[in-house]
Amino acid sequence: MNNLTPRKIVGELDKYIIGQQSAKKAVAIALRNRWRRQMLSGDLKDEILPKNILMIGPTGVGKTEIARRLAKLAQAPFIKVEASKFTEVGYVGRDVESMIRDLTGLALNMVKTEQMEKVQEKAQALAEEKILNLLLPPPRSQRKISISNSSELGDEDKHNYNETREKLRTQLRNGKLDNRYIDLEVREKVVPFGVISNIGMDELEINLKEMLGNFLPEKAKKKKVKIPEALLIIKQEEANKLIDMDKVVREAIERTEQNGIIFIDEIDKIVARGSSYGPDVSREGVQRDLLPIVEGSTVSTKHGPVKTDHILFIAAGAFSAAKPSDLIPELQGRFPIRAELDALGKDEFLRILLEPKNALIKQYTALIETEGVNIKFTDDSIEEIASTAALVNEKTENIGARRLHTILEKLLEDISFDAPERKDGDMKIDAMYVKDKLNDIIKDEDLSRYIL
Ligand SMILES: Nc1ncnc2c1ncn2[C@@H]1O[C@H](COP(=O)(O)OP(=O)(O)OP(=O)(O)O)[C@@H](O)[C@H]1O
Numbered sequence: 001m002n003n004l005t006p007r008k009i010v011g012e013l014d015k016y017i018i019g020q021q022s023a024k025k026a027v028a029i030a031l032r033n034r035w036r037r038q039m040l041s042g043d044l045k046d047e048i049l050p051k052n053i054l055m056i057g058p059t060g061v062g063k064t065e066i067a068r069r070l071a072k073l074a075q076a077p078f079i080k081v082e083a084s085k086f087t088e089v090g091y092v093g094r095d096v097e098s099m100i101r102d103l104t105g106l107a108l109n110m111v112k113t114e115q116m117e118k119v120q121e122k123a124q125a126l127a128e129e130k131i132l133n134l135l136l137p138p139p140r141s142q143r144k145i146s147i148s149n150s151s152e153l154g155d156e157d158k159h160n161y162n163e164t165r166e167k168l169r170t171q172l173r174n175g176k177l178d179n180r181y182i183d184l185e186v187r188e189k190v191v192p193f194g195v196i197s198n199i200g201m202d203e204l205e206i207n208l209k210e211m212l213g214n215f216l217p218e219k220a221k222k223k224k225v226k227i228p229e230a231l232l233i234i235k236q237e238e239a240n241k242l243i244d245m246d247k248v249v250r251e252a253i254e255r256t257e258q259n260g261i262i263f264i265d266e267i268d269k270i271v272a273r274g275s276s277y278g279p280d281v282s283r284e285g286v287q288r289d290l291l292p293i294v295e296g297s298t299v300s301t302k303h304g305p306v307k308t309d310h311i312l313f314i315a316a317g318a319f320s321a322a323k324p325s326d327l328i329p330e331l332q333g334r335f336p337i338r339a340e341l342d343a344l345g346k347d348e349f350l351r352i353l354l355e356p357k358n359a360l361i362k363q364y365t366a367l368i369e370t371e372g373v374n375i376k377f378t379d380d381s382i383e384e385i386a387s388t389a390a391l392v393n394e395k396t397e398n399i400g401a402r403r404l405h406t407i408l409e410k411l412l413e414d415i416s417f418d419a420p421e422r423k424d425g426d427m428k429i430d431a432m433y434v435k436d437k438l439n440d441i442i443k444d445e446d447l448s449r450y451i452l
């Protein structure tokens with residue numbers, strides 16, 4: 001984080017997102033400010049609150065992408081939620097506090113994974129011993145040694161036993177035992193049949209299972225598994241025993257509070273439209289529910305209370321029908337940084353096709369290459385794809401860079417289908433080919449509405 005200056009952050013984002021410099025700059029500064037705050041101590045540190053960001057721009061121009069890449073960079077707990085999915089407290093649906101609970105859960109997994117990583121070696125060693133015990137149970141009397149001290153087992157037997165065990169260990173490590181099965185006792189939480197499985201709502205089911213998790217009876221079950229799998233299972237169990245869950249929870253909460261980032265997508269969808277009846281009441285209700293969370297309050301989660309004061313919120317919306325000023329004033333004020341994203345045109349498309357690390361042309365080329373066919377896009381073909389995308393966006397609906405996906409899919413449909421049977425390894429795609437494949441569709445506006 002130390003070296004992650006705003007300029008570097010923008011540089012990293014540039015690898016994936018074309019243009020949109022002002023939005024990149026805004027998020028880079030926000031991220032850097034969190035680090036700056038960490039450097040402070042005392043009262044001031046608590047006083048400095050994050051400046052939340054509102055990204056405004058048409059669909060498909062990189063809003064979500066920027067947020068996603070940012071979170072990766074920050075290695076911070078990050079979730080993306082859709083504002084339109086929430087309902088006012090008291091209505092059926094998800095209440096806004098659930099985003100904090102989700103974020104905490106995510107941070108918990110993050111910290112736990114890190115801790116598990118740290119105890120890997122130890123857990124591996126323990127698991128190996130356990131497997132060896134299962135394969136070659138230690139002689140009774142030897143186990144008694146520590147208690148009674150009077151060994152009935154002669155030195156020679158002990159020596160033999162140890163020798164066999166070491167031989168087995170070598171075999172185990174060399175994978176010689178990979179095809180053998182052993183009986184393993186696994187503990188499973190028993191979900192009372194019929195109570196939960198009939199509800200059919202995934203989320204509810206998961207929540208219930210989570211809630212009931214600690215109360216469900218555990219059943220030990222014998223299972224036949226291959227040794228490598230058994231090793232994994234035992235290793236997991238041992239690792240779980242080795243980590244200090246209290247510490248994990250504490251750190252997870254700390255991380256959520258200090259570094260958490262919540263991306264609220266589609267915020268324009270919770271704008272009430274004019275009159276105040278019908279579902280609009282509930283939308284404004286969602287905005288009101290959001291206020292305390294964005295401003296800073298304490299949300300209780302199953303891991304403990306979580307303060308939201310320092311969580312960074314990035315909201316985004318196309319705001320085509322509504323304006324940011326249609327949000328309730330209190331909420332507007334809580335997103336002081338406004339970043340506007342530009343609509344994309346042919347020039348941007350050209351770059352999006354080629355430049356990002358995960359550029360679409362690279363993706364498709366690599367996919368087809370797995371079939372032994374090398375497709376080569378000529379410069380004029382890329383040019384043609386970009387201008388087609390821009391044209392279709394203009395003539396039908398502007399869906400931004402997503403148009404490139406639909407166009408490429410259509411363009412490569414035949415190649416994709418035939419690739420496994422093609423014997424000649426190379427294939428050139430030029431402007432003619434692009435025109436040939438797409439012209440008929442583009443000419444017919446109605447057809448393009450359906451296909452592209
Ligand atoms: N400026 C850009 N540079 C590179 N790729 C982009 C850019 N804008 C959009 N894309 C690509 O287009 C797709 C859609 O972008 P994204 O999800 O960021 O749209 P969005 O702005 O969040 O739209 P919406 O308002 O519909 O949520 C993604 O695959 C993304 O990688």
Ligand SMILES: [Mg+2]
Pocket residue numbers: 063064065265
């Ligand atoms: Mg989006």
